[in-house]
Amino acid sequence: MSLTIVITTYNAENFLVEALDSLKNQTFQNFDCIITDDCSTDQTLEICKTWLAENPEFQHRTKIIESSINTGVSANTNRGLKAASSEWVHVLSADDMLPKNSLEKAHKFMVENPDCSIFQGIAAVYNTYFLEQNFLETLTENNKTTNFFNCSAKQQHQKLLRHCHVVAPAVFYKKSIVEEVGFCDESIPMIDDWPLWQKLTKIGYKFYFLNEILVNYRIHKQSVSYKIFGAKRMPLARNPKRIAVFLQNFELAGTCVVCANYVNLLIKKGYSVDVVVANEIGEGKSIFPKQATVVNLGNTRIRYSIWKLRRYLKKTEASTLICFSVLPNFAGILATFFFRKKINLIRSQHEFTLDMDVQNLGFFGKITPFLKRKLYPLADRIIAVSSGVFEDLKTQKISPEKISVIPNFMDKNHILKLAKLPISQELPKDYIVFVGRLARVKNIQLLIDAFELIDDENLHLVIVGASVSTPLSDRNDRHPVAERSRSHNRIHFLGEIQNVLPIIKHAKIVAIPSFSETLSMVAIEAATLGKTVVHTPNQGCLEIFRSDGSYCSKTFDDPKDFAEQLEKALKNPIDSSVLNEKLHRFEEATGWLLLQNIL
Numbered sequence: 001m002s003l004t005i006v007i008t009t010y011n012a013e014n015f016l017v018e019a020l021d022s023l024k025n026q027t028f029q030n031f032d033c034i035i036t037d038d039c040s041t042d043q044t045l046e047i048c049k050t051w052l053a054e055n056p057e058f059q060h061r062t063k064i065i066e067s068s069i070n071t072g073v074s075a076n077t078n079r080g081l082k083a084a085s086s087e088w089v090h091v092l093s094a095d096d097m098l099p100k101n102s103l104e105k106a107h108k109f110m111v112e113n114p115d116c117s118i119f120q121g122i123a124a125v126y127n128t129y130f131l132e133q134n135f136l137e138t139l140t141e142n143n144k145t146t147n148f149f150n151c152s153a154k155q156q157h158q159k160l161l162r163h164c165h166v167v168a169p170a171v172f173y174k175k176s177i178v179e180e181v182g183f184c185d186e187s188i189p190m191i192d193d194w195p196l197w198q199k200l201t202k203i204g205y206k207f208y209f210l211n212e213i214l215v216n217y218r219i220h221k222q223s224v225s226y227k228i229f230g231a232k233r234m235p236l237a238r239n240p241k242r243i244a245v246f247l248q249n250f251e252l253a254g255t256c257v258v259c260a261n262y263v264n265l266l267i268k269k270g271y272s273v274d275v276v277v278a279n280e281i282g283e284g285k286s287i288f289p290k291q292a293t294v295v296n297l298g299n300t301r302i303r304y305s306i307w308k309l310r311r312y313l314k315k316t317e318a319s320t321l322i323c324f325s326v327l328p329n330f331a332g333i334l335a336t337f338f339f340r341k342k343i344n345l346i347r348s349q350h351e352f353t354l355d356m357d358v359q360n361l362g363f364f365g366k367i368t369p370f371l372k373r374k375l376y377p378l379a380d381r382i383i384a385v386s387s388g389v390f391e392d393l394k395t396q397k398i399s400p401e402k403i404s405v406i407p408n409f410m411d412k413n414h415i416l417k418l419a420k421l422p423i424s425q426e427l428p429k430d431y432i433v434f435v436g437r438l439a440r441v442k443n444i445q446l447l448i449d450a451f452e453l454i455d456d457e458n459l460h461l462v463i464v465g466a467s468v469s470t471p472l473s474d475r476n477d478r479h480p481v482a483e484r485s486r487s488h489n490r491i492h493f494l495g496e497i498q499n500v501l502p503i504i505k506h507a508k509i510v511a512i513p514s515f516s517e518t519l520s521m522v523a524i525e526a527a528t529l530g531k532t533v534v535h536t537p538n539q540g541c542l543e544i545f546r547s548d549g550s551y552c553s554k555t556f557d558d559p560k561d562f563a564e565q566l567e568k569a570l571k572n573p574i575d576s577s578v579l580n581e582k583l584h585r586f587e588e589a590t591g592w593l594l595l596q597n598i599l
Helices: 016-024 044-054 056-061 073-083 102-112 153-162 175-180 194-202 224-229 254-268 306-315 326-335 363-378 387-395 412-419 444-451 472-478 480-486 501-505 521-528 539-545 559-571 576-582 588-595
Strands: 003-009 032-037 062-066 088-093 118-127 135-139 171-174 208-219 239-247 272-277 293-296 318-324 344-349 381-384 403-405 430-435 459-464 491-495 509-512 532-535
Touching: 003 016, 003 073, 003 102, 016 044, 016 056, 032 044, 032 056, 032 073, 044 056, 044 062, 056 062, 062 073, 073 088, 088 175, 102 118, 102 208, 135 208, 153 194, 171 175, 175 194, 239 254, 239 306, 239 326, 254 272, 254 318, 254 344, 254 521, 254 588, 306 326, 318 326, 326 344, 326 363, 381 387, 387 403, 387 539, 412 501, 412 521, 430 444, 430 501, 444 459, 444 559, 501 521, 509 521, 509 559, 521 532, 521 539, 521 576, 532 539, 532 559
Parallel strands: 003 032, 003 088, 032 062, 118 208, 239 272, 239 318, 272 293, 318 344, 344 381, 381 403, 430 459, 430 509, 459 491, 509 532
Antiparallel strands: 088 171, 118 135, 118 171
């Protein structure tokens, strides 16, 4: 029992690949394909030919029909029908697609109903993009007040004289019966189906019904159906190629760098990205690609941004919202409560539940574990940046099925390029560098105490970062580290700097004395630049370097021990080949393989 799929195209460059891919993915493959184009003025034909070249298994059973003039839907459909040599045909508009088992179900129905010459299935209707968030309805009849398919052919004909009850995109029929009535009426160029149904039922061909979804039907702004459905009634369409990321501000912390890496990768992969911030404070905006759109919610505190974020999400076409860090995570969940058209919510978790930074949030820090247990399950996915964060989330009774471990990834070539840029600050020749927020969790006092134990007058300590506890305009002057640097001529406090990579590149070693790290981007960047890292036994650095890629102190509070590790690293730096082996898990390509599975 042979079958031909006739794809009708006209200026379908934005949709055709989806239609063709849906044929390639069918569980039933015993069919031919005819693509009939009605003089498209865009890249439709070029895209079609490129797709066939990339899918050679389809070339021998696919025919392309081109028209030198635009003739209308009816004539274009007829060209495809007349070229078909099969018993059965299905006309598929280039902006629609078939579910993967559609042809298998249709073929089974043909075999089990030998008296049937024409039947209709169910059409699942979507707004612009085939996403769950854009689903509108299922159509069995265009007029739901009648029981059309239980009627005889004669009764169906009478009903069709008054109203088109048939959902054309879900119809399969034998070529012989449309041949019998002279195919579609080309004197009605823009309506190929309704007059054809009237002619077929008039001579006794009854419509059968298959209670299965056979086609995904797209309504979009360029389609006739959009005008019929009514623009005012159409809800906002979610675009699968548009993503929003949400973070608190542009302070140059690890979370900001990770977010920028995500945005860079998504743009490379063809996505449009909105970078949504509660407040534009900080120097980190410059590390985001210019192709991204920055959306400022009003330079407000995170708790006041929830309703503004909600208003933004109602207006945007973004299909996915990725939140970075604990406060944006909670705000994002609260902002999306009771959405009529769901948005894919992804939480990126960068902190441990009992992290010092979280505890320093006062009352909010105390209730964070409770909020995680109650709110995080409402997310579609949760990204854990390390195995340690994954285990921590499980202790909060969050289902492991919700969690995807995606380590912080980096673009090696981009890091090497930025590291070659000149250093604007005047720096000593030999120095140890610390990069990070000047927060309690970073344990900077340990590093300073250890540095002062090193007997080398030519060695300096460079500290790059801003305080989290004072206004940005005052941070370079009021932090205790700044005070300490004034009284010690070998400690240099540089404050917040946009591009720290050249400073890391020229350092002797990189120090990470933190009490807690989930997965340090500074450590990954340092290893990429071939720099040895000295760190405390925090979980994030141990996960990166394992047992032989760094120098690690025994405790978090012994300056003498940390100083010994610094001296060992200065005398015997880790070989770059060893560091390169540690970086494979953090390459951008690996990150994309994991990320695309949850978008």
